[in-house]
């Protein structure tokens with residue numbers, strides 16, 4: 001597939017050197033920024049002030065993944081600071097359609113994420129409100145977990161629905177993406193791949209990104 005995108009997740013980067021860790025992935029399409037609140041997931045990362053400063057020094061756009069309970073309140077603020085895409089969880093948002101519209105009004109691409117056990121079918125009627133659908137391929141909260149093969153049929157169904165709708169919607173996968181698993185996700189229909197440990201766990205992040213690109217194309 002021609003339009004595959006690789007989004008390294010800085011969750012696996014060296015937190016003492018985030019500025020240079022962003023430079024190390026400048027050949028990627030965007031940096032994936034995991035915001036966790038220790039409520040929606042049992043882990044805690046960074047919030048708006050830290051992300052805002054990192055965005056100012058980043059050579060590539062930011063893709064925000066909000067694993068937080070109060071998404072309706074916080075998501076628009078990440079759009080306001082200029083992040084290219086902002087993804088909230090369907091399980092967390094109180095008013096997902098309203099929130100997606102607010103994100104677009106604030107100049108960001110609107111993304112919605114589904115945990116591995118959340119069905120995609122209830123959300124198919126709102127695809128036109130979104131620019132990206134994220135199918136989590138691990139339970140959100142931590143890097144370095146194993147890709148959940150059980151999510152592949154859902155990726156296939158989501159890809160079919162997107163194709164059938166004729167909409168320009170990216171289908172993102174996040175969790176356990178490696179040179180081994182990426183092709184299965186791509187064949188199921190994903191086109192945007194988040195990779196944390198398989199990029200920052202390597203000596204050469206740029207080589208790892210190139211390797212993932214090549215592997216996604218089969």
Ligand code: DX5
Pocket residue numbers: 009010011012032034065138139140141142143144145174175176177194195196197198
């Ligand atoms: C996990 C995060 C992911 C994480 C992926 O909840 O959403 O973005 O960084 O890490 P890997 O690629 O190591 O599975």
Ligand code: ZN
Pocket residue numbers: 009032033034065174194
């Ligand atoms: Zn993520």
